[in-house]
Amino acid sequence: xxxxxxxxxxxxxxxxxxxxxxxxxxxxxxxxxxxxxxxxxxxxxxxxxxxxxxxxxxxxxxxxxxxxxxxxxxxxxxxxxxxxxxxxxxxxxxxxxxxxxxxxxxxxxxxxxxxxxxxxxxxxxxxxxxxxxxxxxxxxxxxxxxxxxxxxxxxxxxxxxxxxxxxxxxxxxxxxxxxxxxxxxxxxxxxxxxxxxxxxxxxxxxxxxxxxxxxxxxxxxxxxxxxxxxxxxxxxxxxxxxxxxxxxxxxxxxxxxxxxxxxxxxxxxxxxxxxxxxxxxxxxxxxxxxxxxxxxxxxxxxxxxxxxxxxxxxxxxxxxxxxxxxxxxxxxxxxxxxxxxxxxxxxxxxxxxxxxxxxxxxxxxxxxxxxxxxxxxxxxxxxxxxxxxxxxxxxxxxxxxxxxxxxxxxxxxxxxxxxxxxxxxxxxxxxxxxxxxxxxxxxxxxxxxxxxxxxxxxxxxxxxxxxxxxxxxxxxxxxxxxxxxxxxxxxxxxxxxxxxxxxxxxxxxxxxxxxxxxxxxxxxxxxxxxxxxxxxxxxxxxxxxxxxxxxxxxxxxxxxxxxxxxxxxxxxxxxxxxxxxxxxxxxxxxxxxxxxxxxxxxxxxxxxxxxxxxxxxxxxxxxxxxxxxxxxxxxxxxxxxxxxxxxxxxxxxxxxxxxxxxxxxxxxxxxxxxxxxxxxxxxxxxxxxxxxxxxxxxxxxxxxxxxxxxxxxxxxxxxxxxxxxx
Numbered sequence: 001x002x003x004x005x006x007x008x009x010x011x012x013x014x015x016x017x018x019x020x021x022x023x024x025x026x027x028x029x030x031x032x033x034x035x036x037x038x039x040x041x042x043x044x045x046x047x048x049x050x051x052x053x054x055x056x057x058x059x060x061x062x063x064x065x066x067x068x069x070x071x072x073x074x075x076x077x078x079x080x081x082x083x084x085x086x087x088x089x090x091x092x093x094x095x096x097x098x099x100x101x102x103x104x105x106x107x108x109x110x111x112x113x114x115x116x117x118x119x120x121x122x123x124x125x126x127x128x129x130x131x132x133x134x135x136x137x138x139x140x141x142x143x144x145x146x147x148x149x150x151x152x153x154x155x156x157x158x159x160x161x162x163x164x165x166x167x168x169x170x171x172x173x174x175x176x177x178x179x180x181x182x183x184x185x186x187x188x189x190x191x192x193x194x195x196x197x198x199x200x201x202x203x204x205x206x207x208x209x210x211x212x213x214x215x216x217x218x219x220x221x222x223x224x225x226x227x228x229x230x231x232x233x234x235x236x237x238x239x240x241x242x243x244x245x246x247x248x249x250x251x252x253x254x255x256x257x258x259x260x261x262x263x264x265x266x267x268x269x270x271x272x273x274x275x276x277x278x279x280x281x282x283x284x285x286x287x288x289x290x291x292x293x294x295x296x297x298x299x300x301x302x303x304x305x306x307x308x309x310x311x312x313x314x315x316x317x318x319x320x321x322x323x324x325x326x327x328x329x330x331x332x333x334x335x336x337x338x339x340x341x342x343x344x345x346x347x348x349x350x351x352x353x354x355x356x357x358x359x360x361x362x363x364x365x366x367x368x369x370x371x372x373x374x375x376x377x378x379x380x381x382x383x384x385x386x387x388x389x390x391x392x393x394x395x396x397x398x399x400x401x402x403x404x405x406x407x408x409x410x411x412x413x414x415x416x417x418x419x420x421x422x423x424x425x426x427x428x429x430x431x432x433x434x435x436x437x438x439x440x441x442x443x444x445x446x447x448x449x450x451x452x453x454x455x456x457x458x459x460x461x462x463x464x465x466x467x468x469x470x471x472x473x474x475x476x477x478x479x480x481x482x483x484x485x486x487x488x489x490x491x492x493x494x495x496x497x498x499x500x501x502x503x504x505x506x507x508x509x510x511x512x513x514x515x516x517x518x519x520x521x522x523x524x525x526x527x528x529x530x531x532x533x534x535x536x537x538x539x540x541x542x543x544x545x546x547x548x549x550x551x552x553x554x555x556x557x558x559x560x561x562x563x564x565x566x567x568x569x570x571x572x573x574x575x576x577x578x579x580x581x582x583x584x585x586x587x588x589x590x591x592x593x594x595x596x597x598x599x600x601x602x603x604x605x606x607x608x609x610x611x612x613x614x615x616x617x618x619x620x621x622x623x624x625x626x627x628x629x630x631x632x633x634x635x636x637x638x639x640x641x642x643x644x645x646x647x648x649x650x651x652x653x654x655x656x657x658x659x660x661x662x663x664x665x666x667x668x669x670x671x672x673x674x675x676x677x678x679x680x681x682x683x684x685x686x687x688x689x690x691x692x693x694x695x696x697x698x699x700x701x702x703x704x705x706x707x708x709x710x711x712x713x714x715x716x717x718x719x720x721x722x723x724x725x726x
Contacts, residue, residue, distance in 0.1 A: 029120060030249045032159040032242050034112035038175060053102050055165045055176040056144075059090040060183075070190065070209065075235035079181065082188035082332060083256075084154030088139065088147060091165055096143045099126070103168040106150070107175070108134075108161040108183070111252045118253045119157060124150055152185055154193035157255045158331055159242055160184050184238060187258060187332030195384040196258050198334045206472045207334035207382065211669050212703040213325065214470045215318045216339040216477055217562075217715060219374040219602065219625035222528050223468070223477065227705040227719040228322045228337070229297025229667050232330035237299060240306035241330045244268050244277065247309065258333050258383045259414055262398045263429060266379075267411035269324045269400035271311035274409065277301065277323060278315035280402055282563060284711070289313020294709035296667040296717075298326035300674045320400040321377040328398075334382035338397075338480075342465040342623075343376035345403060345564070346436035351503060353442045353463065356453065357619065361554035361608035363566065364447055371564035372463065374602055374623045376401070376437065378412070380469075385416060388427050392416040395483070397434045406430050417483055423499035435503055438464030438484045444619040456617035458515060461488045519545040519614050520579065524607060524622040531601055531626040531713070532594060532655050537586040539607065539620075543579045550612045551577040555586055559596055560604035560623065568596045571605070601626045601714065629654050631718030633666075633706050640725045644695050647672065649706045649718070652687040659710045664690060668704035671696045671724075699726035 060079045065087045066072035071080035081087045089106070106124045114121035119133055126148055128136035133153045140147040163181045167174040189198040189208055198204050211230050218224035231237060245255060248268040254260045268276045278301065281292065292314050295301065301312050301323055315323070321337045328335035344353050347369050356364040378399035385393045396414030406412055406429060415431040420438065425431040442462045445453040464485060471478040486499060521542040529535040537557075543549065557571030570593045577584055593603060602625050609618030629652065637645030649666055653659055662679040666672065672694040682688055696702060705719040 029111045029113050029115075029118070029253070030251045031111060031246045032252065032255075033246050035162060036109065036112050036114060038109065038162075038164070038177070053097065053104075053167055054094040055091060055104075055167065055179055056094050057092040058163075058165060058179050058181055059092065060181060061088050061090065064088075069188075071184075071186070073209065073211075073233040074238060075233060076184070076238055078160075078184060080184040080186065080238070081152070082186050082190065082194075083152045083156045083158070084188045084191035084193050086135075086137075086149045086151040088149050090145055090147045093144045093146070097141060097146050099141065105166050105168070106136075106148070107164045107166050109164070110157060110159050110161045119153075120252050122152075122156075122161075124148075154188065154191055155195070155256045156185060157252055158185055158187055158261070159245070159252065159255055160239075189332060189334050189382070195386065196333050196382065197384070198382050202472055204334065206470075207336055208329055208332065210329075212705075213322075213337060214475050214477075215322060215337050215377060216468045216470075217318060217375055217377075217625075219562075219623045220341040220465045221526055221623065222625040222627060223341075223466075224625065224627065224715065225477070226318070226707070226715060226717040227296070227703070228318075228325075229299060229669060229703070229705060230322065230326040230329060231297055231299035231669065232326050234299045234670075236303055236306065237326065237330055240302040241327050243306045244327060247276075248274070258381070259385065259387065261331065262328065262333065262381050262383070262396070262414050263411060265327050266324065266398045266400045266413060267409040269320055269327065270315070270402040270410055272402035272410040273405075275309070275311055277305045277312060278320060279311040279313050280316065280320070281314035282316060282561065282565070286314055290663075291709050291711075291714065292316040292319050293714035294663050294665060294707060295319055295322075296665050296674060296705050296707045298323045299667075302326065317373075317375075317377040317401040321379050324379050324398070324400040328379065328381050336380050336469050337377055338380055339375050339377050339468045340438055340464060340484075341375050341467070342463050343373040343437050344440045344442075344463045345371045345373065345376075346433060346440060347371075347404075349432060349436075351432070351436050351440050353440055354445060355442060355619075355621075356445050356447050357456070357608065358447060359449070361606075362556050362569075363606055365566055367447060372442070372621070373564050374560075374562040374625060376563075380417070381414060383414070385414075388416060388419075392418050392427065394418060397430075399434075404433060406433075421484055421486065421499065423502035425503045432503070436463075438467065439499065439503075442621075444617070446617070455515065457619045459619070462621070516614075516616070517544075519543070519547075519616050520549055520551065520609075520611055520618060522607070522609055522618045522620055524605065524620050526622070526624050529624070529626055530654075531597075531628055532590050534587070534589050535624075537588060537605055537622070537624075538583055539575075539577075539586070540583050541577060541579055545614075547613060549579045549614070551579070551609045551618070552612065553577055553584075553618075554608045556606045556608075557588065557593070558604050558606070559593060560602050562602050562625075564604075566604065570596055570603075577609075597712070601628060628713060628716050631706050631708055631716055633704060633718040633720040635704060635720055635722045639696075639722050641696055641699055644693055645671075645722075646691050646693050647704050647706075647720075648689060648691045650687060650689045651682070651708055651716070653682045653684055655713070656684050657712070658683050659713055662688075662708060662710040664688075664706065664708045666690070666692055666704065666706040668694060669702050670698055670700075671702050672704065696724040699724050 108122040126138040135151040137149040188194040353370045358364045398413035402410035442459040468477045553575040559567035605622045607620040659682040667674040708716040
């Protein structure tokens with residue numbers, strides 16, 4: 001693979017005439033990092049240079065402005081403002097300012113080739129007229145101090161500008177290059193004119209300002225969670241996010257559009273086709289990096305990538321979603337992490353999951369191309385959609401996990417949740433794919449020896465069983481399934497079936513054949529079980545007919561990755577059921593699955609039944625996520641600014657085998673950067689305790705989290721909070 005620096009050199013050596021035949025190339029200005037070599041003095045033609053008033057200093061009123069713009073949490077000394085909202089600047093001259101004789105303006109420049117017509121160069125005079133994109137107001141003229149109020153347009157470019165004071169003299173323009181300032185301008189969900197405006201203040205506190213979240217994992221039968229430090233205000237993260245936009249080659253003129261920023265950002269978070277932030281890895285070999293389960297947050301990942309531009313190893317869906325959430329919140333776009341349980345991956349765009357069963361009653365993995373993930377994490381961002389009809393604004397799905405390409409890149413969204421729920425999948429972006437993730441049917445086919453497929457059963461309720469996100473202001477889950485789909489079986493008004501039919505009308509070819517009415521219904525359940533324990537799989541039957549039925553049941557149990565990819569089989573048994581009985585159980589011994597468990601903690605049961613009297617086929621897929629032991633995280637010391645405190649992490653190995661090469665990471669918002677400790681072995685029934693000191697330097701609620709990882713046991717996390725007094 002060609003190194004990044006070599007690729008840049010190669011591109012620069014291309015002949016413009018050879019690359020753009022019969023026309024001159026026009027380079028796109030897509031770098032915030034590159035700045036123009038602006039002249040200090042622009043002489044008016046034919047006139048000598050004259051004396052002029054000099055700018056001695058510019059006071060940006062940083063502390064006050066950052067509080068007013070909700071940017072005071074950023075670890076950055078430069079001024080950070082939000083567009084569409086006024087900020088104040090005081091310009092101090094070397095002599096009293098006389099507006100009748102002295103003239104000046106402020107100039108804001110971004111990129112290497114700023115142009116007024118592209119709004120990459122903005123000229124702001126005192127008392128700006130309404131025709132200019134940015135507004136200004138002369139607030140005070142106190143001898144040699146001029147105070148101005150400046151309001152960037154609510155749709156202006158988001159990025160880092162350089163600001164100069166330019167004095168107009170009879171002989172030319174004097175640009176003060178000594179006292180220039182750097183100003184970051186972000187999206188503004190507090191201002192109605194901004195397309196990311198969010199009207200509820202408590203939601204803005206959660207979806208823009210909260211640096212810590214909960215990401216839900218596990219399975220529908222055993223929902224688990226892990227803490228995640230987004231850290232969007234931590235040192236270096238804002239510059240890292242601007243670097244991502246540069247690296248994604250988003251044109252500067254497009255960086256005021258959150259739709260483009262979110263869409264291009266979803267491509268750049270993964271490295272699949274553009275050397276983006278994270279390399280995905282769904283194998284069991286993480287020897288060339290860190291296991292996805294070992295990360296505690298986004299900060300370390302983004303800093304690593306921004307420092308060298310090399311993809312960080314490794315990520316999976318919750319890591320992609322956590323880092324993408326940091327990117328969006330940092331720039332000012334409200335966002336949250338979503339978890340969809342029984343999430344479908346539709347490979348061919350037909351809005352259904354085709355599961356093929358062989359003659360032995362097992363899933364034919366060779367011919368089954370669609371997959372159903374135990375869970376899948378993506379993001380939602382909140383913004384208007386002026387490119388779509390009314391009502392399509394609000395929460396939009398964006399997904400950085402590389403699953404399928406969209407317009408040639410591995411990215412997804414933004415797709416309107418309103419459009420997804422209504423089945424209106426004709427609108428951009430990637431709405432059909434997301435619709436299938438939450439609302440496709442699972443159709444089981446039996447494949448004979450000649451390869452002929454016969455549809456034997458349909459499950460209309462398996463996919464998108466539950467959609468969760470973190471509750472506003474609380475570390476508990478919020479069920480938002482009904483924002484994505486209508487309740488199953490709803491009879492009045494618009495229903496889920498009607499949404500599916502509408503989706504079909506927009507071009508999806510689906511199998512409309514109808515199966516005979518079912519005589520028997522079969523369901524499965526497993527009570528929550530700790531890894532290494534025995535448990536029972538319970539099969540429940542319901543007689544829907546009027547006869548006595550005899551059913552042959554085949555149960556196959558496999559270790560499975562959370563993405564639905566099957567591993568080795570650990571259980572294979574047959575049963576005979578007569579209805580009659582309403583339930584039967586299957587015993588599962590820990591010895592059966594633990595010997596092939598490796599780093600998985602997910603099992604999947606595929607149950608096939610055949611009713612002798614009617615030849616009806618019954619099929620169930622039932623995932624089971626085994627519960628891991630937990631870390632305990634405890635904080636001690638005086639909870640006060642400047643006082644030394646301690647965080648203690650404790651873990652006890654409850655398994656009958658040793659955990660080898662264990663990595664333990666602890667991290668805290670604003671109080672503790674990620675610290676890692678490695679244990680070569682943790683024997684059965686033994687415990688480890690690690691205490692790390694920290695000194696809080698700012699008051700407020702602080703979250704501390706820890707994550708333990710080993711090849712034989714993943715996703716072991718814990719967290720606690722402490723309020724620091726000023």
